[in-house]
Amino acid sequence: MNKAGISLNDPRLAKFTKALNELQGNKINRNVLQSKSLTLDRETFRIVAKENLHMLLRIMTNDFCIPDFESFASEIQTVFNLCKENTSGQVASYIPELKEMNPNYWGLSLCTVDGQRLSMGDSTIPFTIQSSSKPITYALALTDLGPQHVHQYVGYEPSGLPFNQISLNHKKRFKYVENKFSQMAGGLPMGFNNAVFLSERETADRNFAIAYYMRENKCFPPTFELRELMDFYFQICSIEVTCESAGIMAGTLANGGINPLTNETVVSAAAARDTLSVMHSCGMYDYSGQFAFKVGLPCKSGVSGIIMVVVPNLLGLAVWSPPIDRHGNSARVELKVQISQYFWTVHIVQNVVV
Structure with missing residues:
Protein backbone atom coordinates (compact mmCIF):
# COMPACT_ATOMS: atom_id res chain seq x y z
CA MET A 1 0.00 0.00 0.00
CA ASN A 62 -0.36 -1.02 -9.25
CA ASP A 63 -3.43 -0.24 -11.31
CA PHE A 64 -3.24 3.52 -10.78
CA CYS A 65 -2.52 6.63 -12.84
CA ILE A 66 1.02 6.77 -11.38
CA PRO A 67 2.10 3.11 -11.34
CA ASP A 68 5.68 3.70 -10.15
CA PHE A 69 4.68 5.86 -7.21
CA GLU A 70 7.92 5.30 -5.26
CA SER A 71 10.06 6.83 -8.01
CA PHE A 72 7.57 9.65 -8.43
CA ALA A 73 7.65 10.38 -4.68
CA SER A 74 11.45 10.37 -4.70
CA GLU A 75 11.58 13.02 -7.43
CA ILE A 76 9.03 15.22 -5.67
CA GLN A 77 11.03 14.87 -2.44
CA THR A 78 14.16 16.09 -4.23
CA VAL A 79 12.39 19.22 -5.49
CA PHE A 80 10.75 19.76 -2.09
CA ASN A 81 14.11 19.66 -0.31
CA LEU A 82 15.68 21.98 -2.88
CA CYS A 83 12.97 24.61 -2.49
CA LYS A 84 13.18 24.44 1.29
CA GLU A 85 16.45 26.37 0.97
CA ASN A 86 14.57 29.43 -0.29
CA THR A 87 14.02 31.71 2.72
CA SER A 88 12.91 34.83 0.86
CA GLY A 89 9.60 36.62 1.34
CA GLN A 90 7.76 37.92 4.40
CA VAL A 91 4.83 36.55 6.34
CA ALA A 92 1.68 38.59 5.57
CA SER A 93 1.37 41.39 8.11
CA TYR A 94 -1.66 43.37 6.94
CA ILE A 95 -3.81 40.83 8.81
CA PRO A 96 -2.26 40.90 12.31
CA GLU A 97 -3.05 37.28 13.19
CA LEU A 98 -1.33 35.97 10.05
CA LYS A 99 2.01 37.56 10.91
CA GLU A 100 2.26 35.30 13.97
CA MET A 101 2.72 32.23 11.76
CA ASN A 102 6.10 30.47 11.88
CA PRO A 103 7.95 31.44 8.65
CA ASN A 104 9.84 28.13 8.66
CA TYR A 105 6.75 26.00 8.03
CA TRP A 106 6.99 24.16 4.73
CA GLY A 107 4.53 21.47 3.71
CA LEU A 108 3.30 19.64 0.63
CA SER A 109 0.54 17.17 -0.06
CA LEU A 110 -0.89 15.78 -3.28
CA CYS A 111 -3.74 13.50 -4.24
CA THR A 112 -4.08 11.81 -7.63
CA VAL A 113 -7.38 11.17 -9.37
CA ASP A 114 -6.99 7.55 -8.27
CA GLY A 115 -6.57 8.55 -4.62
CA GLN A 116 -2.82 8.03 -4.37
CA ARG A 117 -1.47 10.43 -1.76
CA LEU A 118 1.89 11.88 -0.83
CA SER A 119 2.66 14.29 2.01
CA MET A 120 5.90 15.95 3.07
CA GLY A 121 7.07 18.40 5.71
CA ASP A 122 4.51 20.34 7.75
CA SER A 123 1.54 18.86 5.90
CA THR A 124 -0.70 18.44 8.97
CA ILE A 125 -0.30 21.95 10.45
CA PRO A 126 -3.61 23.87 10.16
CA PHE A 127 -3.69 27.29 8.50
CA THR A 128 -6.41 29.52 7.07
CA ILE A 129 -7.28 28.93 3.45
CA GLN A 130 -7.68 32.64 2.56
CA SER A 131 -8.13 33.28 -1.19
CA SER A 132 -7.46 29.67 -2.12
CA SER A 133 -11.07 29.17 -1.05
CA LYS A 134 -12.27 31.03 -4.13
CA PRO A 135 -12.03 28.18 -6.67
CA ILE A 136 -14.13 26.01 -4.35
CA THR A 137 -16.81 28.64 -3.68
CA TYR A 138 -16.83 29.54 -7.39
CA ALA A 139 -17.34 25.88 -8.37
CA LEU A 140 -20.12 25.54 -5.77
CA ALA A 141 -21.86 28.65 -7.10
CA LEU A 142 -21.62 27.38 -10.69
CA THR A 143 -23.03 24.00 -9.63
CA ASP A 144 -25.88 25.43 -7.54
CA LEU A 145 -26.83 28.49 -9.60
CA GLY A 146 -25.44 27.88 -13.09
CA PRO A 147 -22.87 29.93 -15.03
CA GLN A 148 -25.40 32.30 -16.58
CA HIS A 149 -26.54 33.58 -13.19
CA VAL A 150 -23.06 33.64 -11.63
CA HIS A 151 -21.50 35.55 -14.51
CA GLN A 152 -24.03 38.33 -14.23
CA TYR A 153 -21.97 39.38 -11.21
CA VAL A 154 -18.57 37.67 -11.57
CA GLY A 155 -16.31 38.07 -14.59
CA TYR A 156 -13.62 35.72 -15.80
CA GLU A 157 -11.12 38.06 -17.39
CA PRO A 158 -7.68 38.36 -15.74
CA SER A 159 -7.25 41.94 -14.57
CA GLY A 160 -3.47 42.06 -14.17
CA LEU A 161 -4.09 43.99 -10.97
CA PRO A 162 -3.31 43.30 -7.30
CA PHE A 163 -5.68 40.98 -5.43
CA ASN A 164 -7.37 43.82 -3.49
CA GLN A 165 -7.55 46.30 -6.36
CA ILE A 166 -10.77 48.31 -6.59
CA SER A 167 -12.39 46.90 -9.73
CA LEU A 168 -15.86 46.26 -11.11
CA ASN A 169 -14.97 42.66 -12.15
CA HIS A 170 -16.79 41.88 -9.62
CA LYS A 171 -26.19 31.57 9.66
CA LYS A 172 -26.70 28.58 7.32
CA ARG A 173 -24.83 29.25 4.21
CA PHE A 174 -21.46 29.20 5.99
CA LYS A 175 -22.25 25.77 7.40
CA TYR A 176 -23.27 24.66 3.93
CA VAL A 177 -19.99 25.87 2.45
CA GLU A 178 -17.98 24.36 5.30
CA ASN A 179 -19.65 20.99 4.71
CA LYS A 180 -18.95 21.21 0.98
CA PHE A 181 -15.30 21.99 1.69
CA SER A 182 -15.17 18.87 3.85
CA GLN A 183 -16.75 16.81 1.06
CA MET A 184 -14.14 18.17 -1.35
CA ALA A 185 -11.50 16.97 1.13
CA GLY A 186 -12.89 13.44 1.35
CA GLY A 187 -14.61 13.99 4.68
CA LEU A 188 -11.65 15.49 6.51
CA PRO A 189 -12.92 18.06 9.04
CA MET A 190 -12.53 21.78 8.48
CA GLY A 191 -11.40 24.07 11.28
CA PHE A 192 -12.26 27.71 11.87
CA ASN A 193 -9.85 30.33 13.17
CA ASN A 194 -11.98 32.90 14.98
CA ALA A 195 -8.95 35.06 15.82
CA VAL A 196 -8.10 35.40 12.12
CA PHE A 197 -11.75 36.13 11.31
CA LEU A 198 -11.90 38.96 13.85
CA SER A 199 -8.51 40.24 12.71
CA GLU A 200 -9.59 40.30 9.06
CA ARG A 201 -12.83 42.08 9.88
CA GLU A 202 -10.99 44.64 12.02
CA THR A 203 -8.55 45.52 9.23
CA ALA A 204 -10.94 45.34 6.28
CA ASP A 205 -11.27 49.00 5.32
CA ARG A 206 -10.06 48.39 1.79
CA ASN A 207 -12.27 45.36 1.30
CA PHE A 208 -15.26 47.37 2.51
CA ALA A 209 -14.30 50.21 0.16
CA ILE A 210 -14.27 47.76 -2.75
CA ALA A 211 -17.63 46.33 -1.67
CA TYR A 212 -19.28 49.76 -1.42
CA TYR A 213 -17.86 50.71 -4.82
CA MET A 214 -19.27 47.51 -6.29
CA ARG A 215 -22.65 48.13 -4.68
CA GLU A 216 -22.75 51.65 -6.10
CA ASN A 217 -22.20 50.19 -9.56
CA LYS A 218 -24.90 47.50 -9.22
CA CYS A 219 -22.46 44.59 -9.01
CA PHE A 220 -24.46 42.71 -6.39
CA PRO A 221 -27.89 41.06 -6.57
CA PRO A 222 -30.76 43.43 -5.69
CA THR A 223 -31.39 42.01 -2.21
CA PHE A 224 -28.33 41.55 -0.04
CA GLU A 225 -26.84 42.89 3.18
CA LEU A 226 -23.35 44.21 2.53
CA ARG A 227 -21.92 43.76 6.02
CA GLU A 228 -23.45 40.31 6.31
CA LEU A 229 -21.92 39.42 2.95
CA MET A 230 -18.50 40.70 4.01
CA ASP A 231 -18.65 38.68 7.23
CA PHE A 232 -19.46 35.60 5.15
CA TYR A 233 -16.41 36.28 2.98
CA PHE A 234 -14.13 36.71 6.01
CA GLN A 235 -15.55 33.51 7.52
CA ILE A 236 -14.71 31.51 4.41
CA CYS A 237 -11.18 32.94 4.32
CA SER A 238 -10.79 31.91 7.97
CA ILE A 239 -11.61 28.24 7.39
CA GLU A 240 -8.64 26.15 8.51
CA VAL A 241 -7.22 23.45 6.27
CA THR A 242 -3.97 21.50 6.11
CA CYS A 243 -1.86 20.66 3.09
CA GLU A 244 -3.42 17.19 3.22
CA SER A 245 -7.03 18.39 3.09
CA ALA A 246 -6.24 21.10 0.51
CA GLY A 247 -4.39 18.57 -1.65
CA ILE A 248 -7.48 16.35 -1.73
CA MET A 249 -9.62 19.39 -2.63
CA ALA A 250 -7.32 20.08 -5.56
CA GLY A 251 -7.47 16.39 -6.48
CA THR A 252 -11.27 16.63 -6.58
CA LEU A 253 -11.04 19.47 -9.10
CA ALA A 254 -8.50 17.44 -11.10
CA ASN A 255 -11.01 14.58 -11.14
CA GLY A 256 -13.82 16.63 -12.65
CA GLY A 257 -15.54 17.41 -9.34
CA ILE A 258 -15.59 13.79 -8.10
CA ASN A 259 -13.69 13.16 -4.88
CA PRO A 260 -11.02 10.51 -5.59
CA LEU A 261 -11.37 8.91 -2.14
CA THR A 262 -15.15 8.81 -1.68
CA ASN A 263 -16.25 8.78 -5.34
CA GLU A 264 -18.76 11.48 -4.38
CA THR A 265 -19.66 14.15 -6.93
CA VAL A 266 -19.20 17.41 -5.03
CA VAL A 267 -19.36 19.86 -7.94
CA SER A 268 -20.46 19.27 -11.51
CA ALA A 269 -17.96 18.39 -14.22
CA ALA A 270 -18.82 21.61 -16.07
CA ALA A 271 -18.24 23.66 -12.91
CA ALA A 272 -14.88 21.96 -12.33
CA ARG A 273 -13.85 22.64 -15.92
CA ASP A 274 -14.85 26.30 -15.78
CA THR A 275 -13.14 26.72 -12.40
CA LEU A 276 -9.88 25.32 -13.75
CA SER A 277 -10.09 27.70 -16.72
CA VAL A 278 -10.34 30.72 -14.42
CA MET A 279 -7.64 29.35 -12.09
CA HIS A 280 -5.31 29.06 -15.08
CA SER A 281 -5.79 32.65 -16.16
CA CYS A 282 -6.37 34.45 -12.84
CA GLY A 283 -5.16 32.30 -9.95
CA MET A 284 -1.94 34.07 -8.96
CA TYR A 285 -3.00 37.72 -8.68
CA ASP A 286 -0.84 40.00 -10.83
CA TYR A 287 1.66 37.16 -11.36
CA SER A 288 -0.99 35.06 -13.12
CA GLY A 289 0.24 35.64 -16.66
CA GLN A 290 3.84 34.71 -15.86
CA PHE A 291 2.76 31.64 -13.93
CA ALA A 292 0.46 30.51 -16.73
CA PHE A 293 3.32 30.93 -19.21
CA LYS A 294 5.96 29.16 -17.09
CA VAL A 295 3.82 26.41 -15.56
CA GLY A 296 0.76 26.14 -17.78
CA LEU A 297 -1.42 24.63 -15.06
CA PRO A 298 -4.46 25.90 -13.10
CA CYS A 299 -3.55 27.18 -9.64
CA LYS A 300 -4.73 29.43 -6.81
CA SER A 301 -2.75 31.13 -4.09
CA GLY A 302 -3.65 32.73 -0.76
CA VAL A 303 -1.84 35.18 1.50
CA SER A 304 -1.48 32.54 4.21
CA GLY A 305 1.16 31.03 1.92
CA ILE A 306 -0.87 28.26 0.32
CA ILE A 307 -0.86 27.48 -3.38
CA MET A 308 -3.11 24.81 -4.89
CA VAL A 309 -2.10 23.45 -8.30
CA VAL A 310 -4.22 21.16 -10.46
CA VAL A 311 -2.92 18.79 -13.13
CA PRO A 312 -6.23 17.96 -14.87
CA ASN A 313 -7.03 14.25 -15.00
CA LEU A 314 -3.92 13.42 -12.97
CA LEU A 315 -3.59 15.08 -9.54
CA GLY A 316 -4.08 18.03 -7.24
CA LEU A 317 -1.24 19.53 -5.23
CA ALA A 318 -1.16 21.87 -2.22
CA VAL A 319 2.00 23.48 -0.90
CA TRP A 320 2.23 25.87 2.01
CA SER A 321 4.92 28.23 3.22
CA PRO A 322 3.87 31.41 5.11
CA PRO A 323 6.40 33.90 3.63
CA ILE A 324 4.88 35.57 0.56
CA ASP A 325 6.30 37.75 -2.20
CA ARG A 326 5.19 41.18 -3.39
CA HIS A 327 2.38 39.62 -5.44
CA GLY A 328 0.86 37.92 -2.38
CA ASN A 329 2.00 34.44 -3.45
CA SER A 330 4.15 32.01 -1.50
CA ALA A 331 7.79 32.97 -1.98
CA ARG A 332 8.57 29.33 -2.69
CA VAL A 333 6.48 29.63 -5.86
CA GLU A 334 9.37 28.25 -7.91
CA LEU A 335 8.53 24.81 -6.50
CA LYS A 336 5.56 24.72 -8.84
CA VAL A 337 7.76 25.83 -11.73
CA GLN A 338 10.21 23.00 -11.06
CA ILE A 339 7.52 20.39 -10.45
CA SER A 340 5.85 21.48 -13.69
CA GLN A 341 9.01 20.44 -15.53
CA TYR A 342 8.36 16.94 -14.24
CA PHE A 343 4.81 17.21 -15.60
CA TRP A 344 5.90 19.01 -18.81
CA THR A 345 3.80 16.72 -21.00
CA VAL A 346 0.64 17.97 -19.29
CA HIS A 347 1.27 21.68 -19.87
CA ILE A 348 -2.10 22.94 -21.03
CA VAL A 349 -0.80 23.66 -24.56
CA GLN A 350 2.01 21.12 -24.70
CA ASN A 351 0.40 19.07 -27.46
CA VAL A 352 0.99 21.92 -29.94
CA VAL A 353 4.76 21.63 -29.45
CA VAL A 354 6.52 19.68 -32.19
Whole structure:
Protein backbone atom coordinates (compact mmCIF):
# COMPACT_ATOMS: atom_id res chain seq x y z
CA MET A 1 0.00 0.00 0.00
CA ASN A 2 2.81 2.39 0.83
CA LYS A 3 4.51 1.64 -2.49
CA ALA A 4 1.28 2.34 -4.35
CA GLY A 5 0.65 5.60 -2.48
CA ILE A 6 -2.51 4.36 -0.77
CA SER A 7 -3.09 5.18 2.89
CA LEU A 8 -4.49 2.65 5.34
CA ASN A 9 -7.07 5.26 6.36
CA ASP A 10 -8.33 5.52 2.77
CA PRO A 11 -12.15 5.41 2.99
CA ARG A 12 -12.22 2.92 0.12
CA LEU A 13 -10.57 0.44 2.51
CA ALA A 14 -12.87 1.17 5.45
CA LYS A 15 -14.45 -2.30 5.53
CA PHE A 16 -11.07 -4.00 5.18
CA THR A 17 -9.62 -1.89 8.00
CA LYS A 18 -12.66 -2.52 10.18
CA ALA A 19 -12.28 -6.28 9.69
CA LEU A 20 -8.60 -6.06 10.63
CA ASN A 21 -9.53 -4.02 13.69
CA GLU A 22 -11.93 -6.71 14.80
CA LEU A 23 -9.29 -9.39 14.33
CA GLN A 24 -6.65 -7.38 16.12
CA GLY A 25 -8.94 -6.35 18.94
CA ASN A 26 -7.73 -2.75 18.88
CA LYS A 27 -7.38 0.12 16.48
CA ILE A 28 -5.18 -0.55 13.46
CA ASN A 29 -2.51 1.97 12.60
CA ARG A 30 -0.07 2.21 9.75
CA ASN A 31 2.72 0.47 11.68
CA VAL A 32 0.79 -2.79 12.08
CA LEU A 33 1.24 -3.92 8.51
CA GLN A 34 4.76 -2.55 8.27
CA SER A 35 5.89 -4.52 11.31
CA LYS A 36 4.01 -7.66 10.18
CA SER A 37 2.54 -7.96 13.65
CA LEU A 38 -0.78 -9.17 12.28
CA THR A 39 -0.52 -12.57 10.60
CA LEU A 40 -3.51 -14.11 8.83
CA ASP A 41 -3.98 -17.55 7.35
CA ARG A 42 -5.19 -17.86 3.76
CA GLU A 43 -8.87 -18.39 4.63
CA THR A 44 -8.99 -15.52 7.12
CA PHE A 45 -7.33 -13.20 4.63
CA ARG A 46 -9.84 -14.26 1.96
CA ILE A 47 -12.72 -13.35 4.26
CA VAL A 48 -11.19 -10.01 5.24
CA ALA A 49 -10.10 -9.08 1.71
CA LYS A 50 -13.48 -9.71 0.09
CA GLU A 51 -14.85 -6.57 1.75
CA ASN A 52 -12.71 -4.34 -0.48
CA LEU A 53 -11.39 -6.87 -2.97
CA HIS A 54 -11.46 -4.60 -6.02
CA MET A 55 -9.39 -1.91 -4.30
CA LEU A 56 -6.92 -4.43 -2.90
CA LEU A 57 -6.43 -5.94 -6.35
CA ARG A 58 -5.68 -2.48 -7.75
CA ILE A 59 -3.09 -1.98 -5.01
CA MET A 60 -1.43 -5.34 -5.66
CA THR A 61 -1.26 -4.74 -9.42
CA ASN A 62 -0.36 -1.02 -9.25
CA ASP A 63 -3.43 -0.24 -11.31
CA PHE A 64 -3.24 3.52 -10.78
CA CYS A 65 -2.52 6.63 -12.84
CA ILE A 66 1.02 6.77 -11.38
CA PRO A 67 2.10 3.11 -11.34
CA ASP A 68 5.68 3.70 -10.15
CA PHE A 69 4.68 5.86 -7.21
CA GLU A 70 7.92 5.30 -5.26
CA SER A 71 10.06 6.83 -8.01
CA PHE A 72 7.57 9.65 -8.43
CA ALA A 73 7.65 10.38 -4.68
CA SER A 74 11.45 10.37 -4.70
CA GLU A 75 11.58 13.02 -7.43
CA ILE A 76 9.03 15.22 -5.67
CA GLN A 77 11.03 14.87 -2.44
CA THR A 78 14.16 16.09 -4.23
CA VAL A 79 12.39 19.22 -5.49
CA PHE A 80 10.75 19.76 -2.09
CA ASN A 81 14.11 19.66 -0.31
CA LEU A 82 15.68 21.98 -2.88
CA CYS A 83 12.97 24.61 -2.49
CA LYS A 84 13.18 24.44 1.29
CA GLU A 85 16.45 26.37 0.97
CA ASN A 86 14.57 29.43 -0.29
CA THR A 87 14.02 31.71 2.72
CA SER A 88 12.91 34.83 0.86
CA GLY A 89 9.60 36.62 1.34
CA GLN A 90 7.76 37.92 4.40
CA VAL A 91 4.83 36.55 6.34
CA ALA A 92 1.68 38.59 5.57
CA SER A 93 1.37 41.39 8.11
CA TYR A 94 -1.66 43.37 6.94
CA ILE A 95 -3.81 40.83 8.81
CA PRO A 96 -2.26 40.90 12.31
CA GLU A 97 -3.05 37.28 13.19
CA LEU A 98 -1.33 35.97 10.05
CA LYS A 99 2.01 37.56 10.91
CA GLU A 100 2.26 35.30 13.97
CA MET A 101 2.72 32.23 11.76
CA ASN A 102 6.10 30.47 11.88
CA PRO A 103 7.95 31.44 8.65
CA ASN A 104 9.84 28.13 8.66
CA TYR A 105 6.75 26.00 8.03
CA TRP A 106 6.99 24.16 4.73
CA GLY A 107 4.53 21.47 3.71
CA LEU A 108 3.30 19.64 0.63
CA SER A 109 0.54 17.17 -0.06
CA LEU A 110 -0.89 15.78 -3.28
CA CYS A 111 -3.74 13.50 -4.24
CA THR A 112 -4.08 11.81 -7.63
CA VAL A 113 -7.38 11.17 -9.37
CA ASP A 114 -6.99 7.55 -8.27
CA GLY A 115 -6.57 8.55 -4.62
CA GLN A 116 -2.82 8.03 -4.37
CA ARG A 117 -1.47 10.43 -1.76
CA LEU A 118 1.89 11.88 -0.83
CA SER A 119 2.66 14.29 2.01
CA MET A 120 5.90 15.95 3.07
CA GLY A 121 7.07 18.40 5.71
CA ASP A 122 4.51 20.34 7.75
CA SER A 123 1.54 18.86 5.90
CA THR A 124 -0.70 18.44 8.97
CA ILE A 125 -0.30 21.95 10.45
CA PRO A 126 -3.61 23.87 10.16
CA PHE A 127 -3.69 27.29 8.50
CA THR A 128 -6.41 29.52 7.07
CA ILE A 129 -7.28 28.93 3.45
CA GLN A 130 -7.68 32.64 2.56
CA SER A 131 -8.13 33.28 -1.19
CA SER A 132 -7.46 29.67 -2.12
CA SER A 133 -11.07 29.17 -1.05
CA LYS A 134 -12.27 31.03 -4.13
CA PRO A 135 -12.03 28.18 -6.67
CA ILE A 136 -14.13 26.01 -4.35
CA THR A 137 -16.81 28.64 -3.68
CA TYR A 138 -16.83 29.54 -7.39
CA ALA A 139 -17.34 25.88 -8.37
CA LEU A 140 -20.12 25.54 -5.77
CA ALA A 141 -21.86 28.65 -7.10
CA LEU A 142 -21.62 27.38 -10.69
CA THR A 143 -23.03 24.00 -9.63
CA ASP A 144 -25.88 25.43 -7.54
CA LEU A 145 -26.83 28.49 -9.60
CA GLY A 146 -25.44 27.88 -13.09
CA PRO A 147 -22.87 29.93 -15.03
CA GLN A 148 -25.40 32.30 -16.58
CA HIS A 149 -26.54 33.58 -13.19
CA VAL A 150 -23.06 33.64 -11.63
CA HIS A 151 -21.50 35.55 -14.51
CA GLN A 152 -24.03 38.33 -14.23
CA TYR A 153 -21.97 39.38 -11.21
CA VAL A 154 -18.57 37.67 -11.57
CA GLY A 155 -16.31 38.07 -14.59
CA TYR A 156 -13.62 35.72 -15.80
CA GLU A 157 -11.12 38.06 -17.39
CA PRO A 158 -7.68 38.36 -15.74
CA SER A 159 -7.25 41.94 -14.57
CA GLY A 160 -3.47 42.06 -14.17
CA LEU A 161 -4.09 43.99 -10.97
CA PRO A 162 -3.31 43.30 -7.30
CA PHE A 163 -5.68 40.98 -5.43
CA ASN A 164 -7.37 43.82 -3.49
CA GLN A 165 -7.55 46.30 -6.36
CA ILE A 166 -10.77 48.31 -6.59
CA SER A 167 -12.39 46.90 -9.73
CA LEU A 168 -15.86 46.26 -11.11
CA ASN A 169 -14.97 42.66 -12.15
CA HIS A 170 -16.79 41.88 -9.62
CA LYS A 171 -26.19 31.57 9.66
CA LYS A 172 -26.70 28.58 7.32
CA ARG A 173 -24.83 29.25 4.21
CA PHE A 174 -21.46 29.20 5.99
CA LYS A 175 -22.25 25.77 7.40
CA TYR A 176 -23.27 24.66 3.93
CA VAL A 177 -19.99 25.87 2.45
CA GLU A 178 -17.98 24.36 5.30
CA ASN A 179 -19.65 20.99 4.71
CA LYS A 180 -18.95 21.21 0.98
CA PHE A 181 -15.30 21.99 1.69
CA SER A 182 -15.17 18.87 3.85
CA GLN A 183 -16.75 16.81 1.06
CA MET A 184 -14.14 18.17 -1.35
CA ALA A 185 -11.50 16.97 1.13
CA GLY A 186 -12.89 13.44 1.35
CA GLY A 187 -14.61 13.99 4.68
CA LEU A 188 -11.65 15.49 6.51
CA PRO A 189 -12.92 18.06 9.04
CA MET A 190 -12.53 21.78 8.48
CA GLY A 191 -11.40 24.07 11.28
CA PHE A 192 -12.26 27.71 11.87
CA ASN A 193 -9.85 30.33 13.17
CA ASN A 194 -11.98 32.90 14.98
CA ALA A 195 -8.95 35.06 15.82
CA VAL A 196 -8.10 35.40 12.12
CA PHE A 197 -11.75 36.13 11.31
CA LEU A 198 -11.90 38.96 13.85
CA SER A 199 -8.51 40.24 12.71
CA GLU A 200 -9.59 40.30 9.06
CA ARG A 201 -12.83 42.08 9.88
CA GLU A 202 -10.99 44.64 12.02
CA THR A 203 -8.55 45.52 9.23
CA ALA A 204 -10.94 45.34 6.28
CA ASP A 205 -11.27 49.00 5.32
CA ARG A 206 -10.06 48.39 1.79
CA ASN A 207 -12.27 45.36 1.30
CA PHE A 208 -15.26 47.37 2.51
CA ALA A 209 -14.30 50.21 0.16
CA ILE A 210 -14.27 47.76 -2.75
CA ALA A 211 -17.63 46.33 -1.67
CA TYR A 212 -19.28 49.76 -1.42
CA TYR A 213 -17.86 50.71 -4.82
CA MET A 214 -19.27 47.51 -6.29
CA ARG A 215 -22.65 48.13 -4.68
CA GLU A 216 -22.75 51.65 -6.10
CA ASN A 217 -22.20 50.19 -9.56
CA LYS A 218 -24.90 47.50 -9.22
CA CYS A 219 -22.46 44.59 -9.01
CA PHE A 220 -24.46 42.71 -6.39
CA PRO A 221 -27.89 41.06 -6.57
CA PRO A 222 -30.76 43.43 -5.69
CA THR A 223 -31.39 42.01 -2.21
CA PHE A 224 -28.33 41.55 -0.04
CA GLU A 225 -26.84 42.89 3.18
CA LEU A 226 -23.35 44.21 2.53
CA ARG A 227 -21.92 43.76 6.02
CA GLU A 228 -23.45 40.31 6.31
CA LEU A 229 -21.92 39.42 2.95
CA MET A 230 -18.50 40.70 4.01
CA ASP A 231 -18.65 38.68 7.23
CA PHE A 232 -19.46 35.60 5.15
CA TYR A 233 -16.41 36.28 2.98
CA PHE A 234 -14.13 36.71 6.01
CA GLN A 235 -15.55 33.51 7.52
CA ILE A 236 -14.71 31.51 4.41
CA CYS A 237 -11.18 32.94 4.32
CA SER A 238 -10.79 31.91 7.97
CA ILE A 239 -11.61 28.24 7.39
CA GLU A 240 -8.64 26.15 8.51
CA VAL A 241 -7.22 23.45 6.27
CA THR A 242 -3.97 21.50 6.11
CA CYS A 243 -1.86 20.66 3.09
CA GLU A 244 -3.42 17.19 3.22
CA SER A 245 -7.03 18.39 3.09
CA ALA A 246 -6.24 21.10 0.51
CA GLY A 247 -4.39 18.57 -1.65
CA ILE A 248 -7.48 16.35 -1.73
CA MET A 249 -9.62 19.39 -2.63
CA ALA A 250 -7.32 20.08 -5.56
CA GLY A 251 -7.47 16.39 -6.48
CA THR A 252 -11.27 16.63 -6.58
CA LEU A 253 -11.04 19.47 -9.10
CA ALA A 254 -8.50 17.44 -11.10
CA ASN A 255 -11.01 14.58 -11.14
CA GLY A 256 -13.82 16.63 -12.65
CA GLY A 257 -15.54 17.41 -9.34
CA ILE A 258 -15.59 13.79 -8.10
CA ASN A 259 -13.69 13.16 -4.88
CA PRO A 260 -11.02 10.51 -5.59
CA LEU A 261 -11.37 8.91 -2.14
CA THR A 262 -15.15 8.81 -1.68
CA ASN A 263 -16.25 8.78 -5.34
CA GLU A 264 -18.76 11.48 -4.38
CA THR A 265 -19.66 14.15 -6.93
CA VAL A 266 -19.20 17.41 -5.03
CA VAL A 267 -19.36 19.86 -7.94
CA SER A 268 -20.46 19.27 -11.51
CA ALA A 269 -17.96 18.39 -14.22
CA ALA A 270 -18.82 21.61 -16.07
CA ALA A 271 -18.24 23.66 -12.91
CA ALA A 272 -14.88 21.96 -12.33
CA ARG A 273 -13.85 22.64 -15.92
CA ASP A 274 -14.85 26.30 -15.78
CA THR A 275 -13.14 26.72 -12.40
CA LEU A 276 -9.88 25.32 -13.75
CA SER A 277 -10.09 27.70 -16.72
CA VAL A 278 -10.34 30.72 -14.42
CA MET A 279 -7.64 29.35 -12.09
CA HIS A 280 -5.31 29.06 -15.08
CA SER A 281 -5.79 32.65 -16.16
CA CYS A 282 -6.37 34.45 -12.84
CA GLY A 283 -5.16 32.30 -9.95
CA MET A 284 -1.94 34.07 -8.96
CA TYR A 285 -3.00 37.72 -8.68
CA ASP A 286 -0.84 40.00 -10.83
CA TYR A 287 1.66 37.16 -11.36
CA SER A 288 -0.99 35.06 -13.12
CA GLY A 289 0.24 35.64 -16.66
CA GLN A 290 3.84 34.71 -15.86
CA PHE A 291 2.76 31.64 -13.93
CA ALA A 292 0.46 30.51 -16.73
CA PHE A 293 3.32 30.93 -19.21
CA LYS A 294 5.96 29.16 -17.09
CA VAL A 295 3.82 26.41 -15.56
CA GLY A 296 0.76 26.14 -17.78
CA LEU A 297 -1.42 24.63 -15.06
CA PRO A 298 -4.46 25.90 -13.10
CA CYS A 299 -3.55 27.18 -9.64
CA LYS A 300 -4.73 29.43 -6.81
CA SER A 301 -2.75 31.13 -4.09
CA GLY A 302 -3.65 32.73 -0.76
CA VAL A 303 -1.84 35.18 1.50
CA SER A 304 -1.48 32.54 4.21
CA GLY A 305 1.16 31.03 1.92
CA ILE A 306 -0.87 28.26 0.32
CA ILE A 307 -0.86 27.48 -3.38
CA MET A 308 -3.11 24.81 -4.89
CA VAL A 309 -2.10 23.45 -8.30
CA VAL A 310 -4.22 21.16 -10.46
CA VAL A 311 -2.92 18.79 -13.13
CA PRO A 312 -6.23 17.96 -14.87
CA ASN A 313 -7.03 14.25 -15.00
CA LEU A 314 -3.92 13.42 -12.97
CA LEU A 315 -3.59 15.08 -9.54
CA GLY A 316 -4.08 18.03 -7.24
CA LEU A 317 -1.24 19.53 -5.23
CA ALA A 318 -1.16 21.87 -2.22
CA VAL A 319 2.00 23.48 -0.90
CA TRP A 320 2.23 25.87 2.01
CA SER A 321 4.92 28.23 3.22
CA PRO A 322 3.87 31.41 5.11
CA PRO A 323 6.40 33.90 3.63
CA ILE A 324 4.88 35.57 0.56
CA ASP A 325 6.30 37.75 -2.20
CA ARG A 326 5.19 41.18 -3.39
CA HIS A 327 2.38 39.62 -5.44
CA GLY A 328 0.86 37.92 -2.38
CA ASN A 329 2.00 34.44 -3.45
CA SER A 330 4.15 32.01 -1.50
CA ALA A 331 7.79 32.97 -1.98
CA ARG A 332 8.57 29.33 -2.69
CA VAL A 333 6.48 29.63 -5.86
CA GLU A 334 9.37 28.25 -7.91
CA LEU A 335 8.53 24.81 -6.50
CA LYS A 336 5.56 24.72 -8.84
CA VAL A 337 7.76 25.83 -11.73
CA GLN A 338 10.21 23.00 -11.06
CA ILE A 339 7.52 20.39 -10.45
CA SER A 340 5.85 21.48 -13.69
CA GLN A 341 9.01 20.44 -15.53
CA TYR A 342 8.36 16.94 -14.24
CA PHE A 343 4.81 17.21 -15.60
CA TRP A 344 5.90 19.01 -18.81
CA THR A 345 3.80 16.72 -21.00
CA VAL A 346 0.64 17.97 -19.29
CA HIS A 347 1.27 21.68 -19.87
CA ILE A 348 -2.10 22.94 -21.03
CA VAL A 349 -0.80 23.66 -24.56
CA GLN A 350 2.01 21.12 -24.70
CA ASN A 351 0.40 19.07 -27.46
CA VAL A 352 0.99 21.92 -29.94
CA VAL A 353 4.76 21.63 -29.45
CA VAL A 354 6.52 19.68 -32.19
